[in-house]
Each structure stands twice: as structure tokens, then as C-alpha cells.
Amino acid sequence: MTNLIDIATWNVNSLKVRLPHLLQWLQNNPVDLIGLQELKMTDNVFPVDALEEAGYGAVFAGQKTYNGVAILYKKATMPTPSDVTVNLPSFPDEQKRVIGASFGDFRFVSAYVVNGSEVGSDKFEYKKAWLDALIADCAQWLSSNPKLALVGDFNIAPDDRDVHDPAAWKDQVLCSEDERSRFEKLLSLGLHDSFRLFEQADKTFSWWDYRQRGFQKNRGLRIDHVLISDALKSNCTASKIDRTPRKWEKPSDHAPAVATLSI
DNA sequence: ATGGTCGGTGTCCGA
Numbered sequence: 001m002t003n004l005i006d007i008a009t010w011n012v013n014s015l016k017v018r019l020p021h022l023l024q025w026l027q028n029n030p031v032d033l034i035g036l037q038e039l040k041m042t043d044n045v046f047p048v049d050a051l052e053e054a055g056y057g058a059v060f061a062g063q064k065t066y067n068g069v070a071i072l073y074k075k076a077t078m079p080t081p082s083d084v085t086v087n088l089p090s091f092p093d094e095q096k097r098v099i100g101a102s103f104g105d106f107r108f109v110s111a112y113v114v115n116g117s118e119v120g121s122d123k124f125e126y127k128k129a130w131l132d133a134l135i136a137d138c139a140q141w142l143s144s145n146p147k148l149a150l151v152g153d154f155n156i157a158p159d160d161r162d163v164h165d166p167a168a169w170k171d172q173v174l175c176s177e178d179e180r181s182r183f184e185k186l187l188s189l190g191l192h193d194s195f196r197l198f199e200q201a202d203k204t205f206s207w208w209d210y211r212q213r214g215f216q217k218n219r220g221l222r223i224d225h226v227l228i229s230d231a232l233k234s235n236c237t238a239s240k241i242d243r244t245p246r247k248w249e250k251p252s253d254h255a256p257a258v259a260t261l262s263i
Numbered sequence: 264a265t266g267g268t269c270g271g272t273g274t275c276c277g278a
Contacts, residue, residue, distance in 0.1 A: 013269075013270070013278085014269090014270055014271075016270090016271095017269095017270070017271095038270095038278090040270065040271065064271090064272080065270090065271055065272085065273085065276095065277090066271085066276095066277070066278095115277075115278055117277080117278085123277090155278095209267090209268080209269095209278090210267090210268040210269050210278090211266085211267045211268045211269085212266090212267055212268085213267090214268095250269090252269095253268090253269075253278080
């Protein structure tokens with residue numbers, strides 16, 4: 001038996017501030033699964049009740065001030081999640097950046113990849129090591145769960161099409177070869193960038209800097225991705241970025257990305 | 264014009 005579902009990802013940049021946007025967006029786009037990043041809250045204040053009222057269950061891993069990830073699932077269409085795991089098995093970390101859960105034989109992982117600050121910094125070294133661990137662990141996940149979606153804020157623009165000004169961003173953080181080669185390595189494990197399975201408008205981005213009226217000028221990058229495994233590729237019928245909520249008052253700097261697939 | 268804007272238990276740091 002197969003189910004047609006919509007899966008999404010959204011870096012909300014504080015779930016406390018963005019809860020009204022999330023609820024509004026889910027009302028307009030009742031996706032079956034969504035991975036959230038940058039909750040910036042501890043687990044004791046996670047808005048379980050408000051999401052429940054909206055028809056969503058949640059698994060989450062928060063922390064104070066920074067990071068924090070969650071998976072929301074529509075209770076009417078999705079089974080109860082099982083095998084919930086937090087973070088990367090091969091990379092012990094205080095920072096809460098990964099949460100995974102199984103829905104039947106479908107595995108869904110929400111990730112908040114390290115930003116990296118700037119090329120050559122200590123944070124950039126942490127980013128490379130973290131990505132290497134993600135690659136190693138993702139290979140394991142795929143061997144045990146052929147039906148896998150890895151979604152999130154990857155903090156990597158895969159190629160120049162994903163950058164508003166490739167010359168200005170060349171070799172900069174989010175666009176460097178060290179990062180792009182690791183993204184490619186992740187795909188080579190048997191994952192596909194669902195967005196690129198379909199024809200897309202030029203200059204479609206998922207993140208715009210708050211400064212300099214970046215969104216109004218569409219000075220953005222596509223760094224939020226919905227990756228799906230080989231086993232799901234032919235079952236994926238659409239993938240898009242919804243820039244609508246970026247126009248709302250007090251927006252996240254990221255827009256949600258959504259893919260449709262049968263599992 | 265070398266800044267600019269957000270969010271956070273903050274008055275600087277991370278993005």
C-alpha cells in the first residue's frame with residue numbers, strides 16, 4: 001500500500017516568535033511531515049498543545065538559545081513515529097542539530113547543518129567534520145532504511161544556480177568547494193536533491209539575509225533542501241520552495257521547501 | 264556608505 005504525502009522543511013529561526021507563522025502556513029499547506037530547525041528553545045516550552053490543536057504531533061530536541069530541531073507529523077494521516085533518534089551517532093555533540101523518526105518503513109530526518117561562519121574559521125572546521133560525520137551516518141541509515149528523506153537547513157548552496165551573485169559568493173562560506181564537495185558526496189550515497197528533479201524558475205532561493213533588504217532584492221541562496229533516497233526518486237512528483245511566508249510581518253529569514261511523494 | 268538585521272533569559276554572539 002502506498003500513501004501520497006507532502007514533506008517539508010523550514011528553518012523557523014525561533015519557534016517561539018514564529019509559531020503564529022508556522023500555524024498559519026500549516027493551515028494553508030497541511031503537509032504530512034515537516035522538519036523544523038533553529039527552534040531556539042528548551043523542550044519544556046515546546047508548543048505541544050498549540051500544534052496538537054492544529055492536528056500535528058511532534059518529536060523534538062531543543063536547547064537553550066541556539067539550534068534545536070523537530071519533526072511534526074499530521075496525526076490524521078501519519079502513524080505514530082518510532083525509533084526517534086537525536087544527533088549523529090558518530091559525532092557526540094552538545095548542539096541539538098538532528099532528529100530522525102520512522103513512520104512505518106519511511107525514515108524522516110530533520111537536520112540543521114553547522115553554518116560555519118567563515119571559510120577557515122574554527123566554526124568552519126567544525127562544519128567540515130560535522131558534514132563528514134553526517135555522510136558516514138547517512139550511509140548507515142540508507143542501508144537500514146532504503147526509504148529515507150533527509151531534509152533541513154544544509155547551509156550549503158549546491159551550485160551557482162542556487163546563488164543570487166555567484167561571483168560575489170565564490171569560495172565564501174555556504175558556497176565553497178569544501179562544502180559543495182561534501183554535499184555531492186552525500187548525494188553520491190544514493191540521495192537526490194528533489195528540487196532539481198523538476199523544472200524550476202531561475203533565481204529560486206530559500207534564504208535571504210535580513211540585512212540590506214535582501215528579500216526585496218531577491219539576494220538569496222538556496223540552502224534548504226529536501227533530499228530523497230533512490231527508492232523514492234521515481235515516487236516524487238513535485239518539489240518547490242514557498243516564499244510566501246517570507247513576505248509576512250516578522251518573517252523567518254528562511255522559506256519552507258516542500259516535496260510530494262508516495263511512500 | 265566597509266554598515267546594514269534579526270533572536271536570544273542577550274547589553275555580545277551567532278546567523
